[in-house]
Amino acid sequence: MNNNYAIFIINLLQDINILRPLIFMANSHKLYTEILVTRQFSARDKGGSWLKEIEEIASKNNSIIYPVKDDSDALRVLNRKGGVIYAASESNLGAHSPTHNILKIAPSSFTTTTLQHGFECVGFLQSKQHDIAHGTNVEFAADTVCGWFPEEKMKSMLDSQKDKLIVTGPTLALQNTATEIDNEIPKDIGLICENLHSVRLSSSGDLKADFMDMFEGFCNRISEQKVVLRPHPGGQYVLKNKVKLPSNVTLVNSPTYKVGMSRFAYGVSAPSSVIIDMLLAKIPVAVWRDSEAVMDADNFAGLTEVRSIDDWVKFL
Amino acid sequence: MNLYIVVPSLEYLNQAGTRIRYRRIQESLQSLGARLEMVDIDTVSLQENYEGDLYIFSKCYDARAIILAKHLRAKGKVIATDIFDDYFSQVNDPRFVRLRSWFNQLVENCNFVLCSTIKMQNVIHHFYPDKKVHVLxxxxxxxxxxxxxxxxxxxxxxxxxxxxIKIAWFGMGDNPNFKVGLQDLVAFSHYLEPIVNSEFKVELSILTNKRAMTTENLELLKSLPINFYLDEWTERKESILLEESLVSFLPVNFQNFSxxxxxxxxxxALTAGTQVLSVGDDLYQALGEFVYRSPNDLLNNLRSGKLLLSSKTLTKLDxxxxxxxxxxxxxxxxxxxISQFQNVEQKHTQQGKFVLCVINGKESSNSVNQLTKKLNGLSVKTPFTKSNNQxxxxxxxxxxxxVFYVKEEVTKLLGKRVQGYISQRLSINKSLYFKVNLALIEELNCPIEFINFxxxxxxxxxxxxxxxKSIFSxxxxxxxxxxxxxxxxSKSGWWLS
Structure with a gap:
């Protein structure tokens, strides 16, 4: 049996961004890289643009892509192989079940690993709204979980899961490989990121309108300047809901690794891992909160908060 | 004699059970002057002329089999049912009440029962001591x-x-009602440990049906003491696997079903040239001298080059x-x-002599209703029937x-005196119905009042x-x-006393 396999499971659209650096790394370590793409991913990737990203990554790393319909399909790929399996989003939550189940059934010739896929991340570090939406008993099927911080900062990690923890930091820190920044994207202007699909904006009442109203008000106040709006890759709220945007807004929907955050003059987002991306890109960052501060942003304490149009404008 | 094997649907015609049990004797029966055909139940019911002499119902676990059996008997046909799964002896299990009720009704209309083992014959005789049962x-x-x-x-x-040592496990990996198949493989897998720990390398290949490959079962397989190769079963893959394997591992658990x-x-496994290692229940006792019950015996024989199944012992196996x-x-x-039934006198010999009434319980399929209509039977809705059929x-x-309503065109089938008890006409679902006043039927000796219903x-x-029971009366x-x-x-808790 050949144990030199690094297998990557892609189930959510945003998994690609998390796993990408590891696929490059595994290939550079002469491992056979294989990518399992779940049926649910294909359903989410309606335009097929994310599959193109996967194909691009695969072609650069000699990876084989396997579309898998179900667990037994996945097992057929894993049969008679060994090595390591990476999942970027895996837990006992419903949306993660395809990856959760594959890790459950993976042959014992594999070590299975789940990556913390965001700063606030279910099973690792949750906000109040995560707790409300998903509960506080999040478990992993993986043998090991790669986290961003030591155990004491993983406020949401169950004791039963702590022995699995290996502190590696985010894969974002490895994002230095053959990245082709999209030069068409405007620079030196503000970047606003929306994650309106997130439970953060719906578990304690609907805060989506609050965000959009403030965003529109802000755009109108700085109507002479342009801003970039970037929808969350997995959520795509403004696109899915065909939200009408002010005329000075440019929509950018490229994968994070092609955006090049440092091109922007500043960034604003509701609590989200993209804030960490922007911090690492060394641009000024503000955290958006609803005007009543219902949304939990404790994990982002210390950063500038904007809770009104005035706050936004003042932040500039 | 023309034999018809009646299966529940077209898909069953290609299933392993049909393939193994019926197709393999088809040619031999032909040479004996008996023609065996397999046909799905809906096709049989559509036939204008029933060409078979003998109809054997196989796995038709709903009322269509009973309805058709009654109908065919009335046409002088010989009726049988083939039972190869024991869904009947679990008398404490309410999930099978519906199957026991089904069997009870069907067997009454059968001239004999066919089954595949002596043990199954014993189960049938336990419930129906006088029924003729043939072991095929x-x-x-x-x-x-x-x-x-x-x-x-x-x-x-x-x-x-x-x-x-290449080991094969093949076949159905699950059953909707019982823990069998892959669960048996895992439960008895410790018997493979002596082989795994021996000087031989071991390769285990598993071929099974897709439905069995649930996350739960696949996760269970991880606890096997060896790595394995798993694939979806096909006839061709099975034959390739057995061609390559030295041993078939056949664990059997001890529940009635198994x-x-x-x-x-x-x-x-034996006729494909593999050794058989069977553990658990001694299901293959009759094949005794060709079946390993201990992995150590298999190992020792392999070392000495004297396996139970070998070119030297083939004549004996034959x-x-x-x-x-x-x-x-x-x-x-x-x-x-079956020759004894060739000139059998059936209970009903003329069509139309009886009124077929099909009483629909909580759950009764549309196909039952369609067959009832096709055979000019009466479909009866009980207070429990969920369907909105006519x-x-x-x-x-x-x-x-x-309260008892009959459709307009059905009133002519009522007994003469009962027609006089019609007390009301009304429209239900756009059809005209007549209410029969049950209180007037003197011979009715059953409860008709249910105060807590x-x-x-x-x-x-x-x-x-x-x-x-009252509706029956x-x-x-x-x-x-x-x-x-x-x-x-319906599988939910209900019973008929």
Whole structure:
């Protein structure tokens, strides 16, 4: 049996961004890289643009892509192989079940690993709204979980899961490989990121309108300047809901690794891992909160908060 | 004699059970002058002329089999049912009440019952001591002595030269009602440990059905003491796997369902040239000298080059299989058995002499209703029936009392006196119905008042058997010469006393 396999499971659209650096790394370590793409991913990737990203990554790393319909399909790929399996989003939550189940059934010739896929991340570090939406008993099927911080900062990690923890930091820190920044994207202007699909904006009442109203008000106040709006890759709220945007807004929907955050003059987002991306890109960052501060942003304490149009404008 | 095997749907015509059990004796029966055909139940019911002399219902676990059996008997046909799964002896298990009720009704209309093992025959005789039961062993596909001898020698040499034991597990990996298949494989896998810990390398290949490959089962497989290769079963993959494997591992658990199973897996394994290691229940006892019960015996024999199944022992196996699985002999025995029914006088000999009433329980499929209509039977809606089909007879509970409605065109089938008890005409679902005043039927000796009906699920459950029984009594009272069939597919807690 050949144990030199690094297998990557892609189930959510945003998994690609998390796993990408590891696929490059595994290939550079002469491992056979294989990518399992779940049926649910294909359903989410309606335009097929994310599959193109996967194909691009695969072609650069000699990876084989396997579309898998179900667990037994996945097992057929894993049969008679060994090595390591990476999942970027895996837990006992419903949306993660395809990856959760594959890790459950993976042959014992594999070590299975789940990556913390965001700063606030279910099973690792949750906000109040995560707790409300998903509960506080999040478990992993993986043998090991790669986290961003030591155990004491993983406020949401169950004791039963702590022995699995290996502190590696985010894969974002490895994002230095053959990245082709999209030069068409405007620079030196503000970047606003929306994650309106997130439970953060719906578990304690609907805060989506609050965000959009403030965003529109802000755009109108700085109507002479342009801003970039970037929808969350997995959520795509403004696109899915065909939200009408002010005329000075440019929509950018490229994968994070092609955006090049440092091109922007500043960034604003509701609590989200993209804030960490922007911090690492060394641009000024503000955290958006609803005007009543219902949304939990404790994990982002210390950063500038904007809770009104005035706050936004003042932040500039 | 023309034999028709009646299966529940077209898909069953290609299933392993049909393939192994019926197709393998088809040719031999032909040479004995009996024609065997397989047909799905809906096709049979559409036939204008029923060409078969004998109809054997196989796996038709709903009321269609009972309805058709009654109908065909009335046409002078010989009726049987083939039972190879024990869903009947679990008398404490309420999930099977519907199947026991089904079997009870069907068996009454059968001239005999067919089954695949002596143990299954014992189960049937336990419930129906007087019923004629014939054991039709599952026959092997072929037994090619010379080719098999060569295969066996090749496999032995390969195992000794490569020091590798290739083990196969194949077949249905699950059952909707019982823990079997892959769960047995895992539960008995510790028997493989001596082989895994021996000087031989071990390769385990598993071929099973897609439905069995649930996350739960696949996760279980992780606890096998060896790595394995898993693939979806096909006939072709099975034959390639057995061609390559030295041993078939056949664990059998001890539950009623499993211990009456046929020996076809072991016979397939042996006639494909693999050794058989069987653990758990000694299902393959009759094949005794060709079946390993201990992995250590297998290892020792492999070391000494004297495996139980070898080119030297093939003649003996051939002879043994003559009594257990030879298609020609099985066909002959079946042919001899059924010859006694050739000139049998059936209970009903003229069509139309009885009124067929199909009483629909909580869950009764549309296909049952369609067949009822096709055979000019009456479909009866009980207060429990969920379906919104058009029914010929509707029984409801109104103001705590059973109320009985018959459709306009059905009134002519009512007994003469009962026609005088019609008290009201009304439209239900755009059809005209007539209400029969049950209080006026003097000979009716059954409860028709149910004071708690509809007040809770508990009262409805306890009323269920009584109401159904009352409906039986009412139907018998109002329709002279009625034949009643009860159609119930619900698995939820209910019973008929």
């Amino acid at each position: 062993n599952d026959p092997y596909l072929c037994f090619e002595h010379d080719a098999l001898a060569e295969t066996l020698e090749r496999k032995l040499a390969a195992a000794q030269n490569t020091m590798c 211990i009456v199973k046929s020996m076809n897996r072991a016979i397939t 002879k043994l299989l003559d009594t257990l699985a030879n298609p020609m002999i099985e066909a002959q025995k079946l042919s001899d058995f 029914f010929d007879v509707i029984v409801e509970v109104i103001n705590n009392k059973l 509809g007040s809770s699920i508990f009262s409805d459950t306890s009323d269920y058997p009584v109401i159904v 009412i139907l018998e009272a109002v329709f002279p010469n009625s034949e009643l069939v009860f159609s119930e597919q």
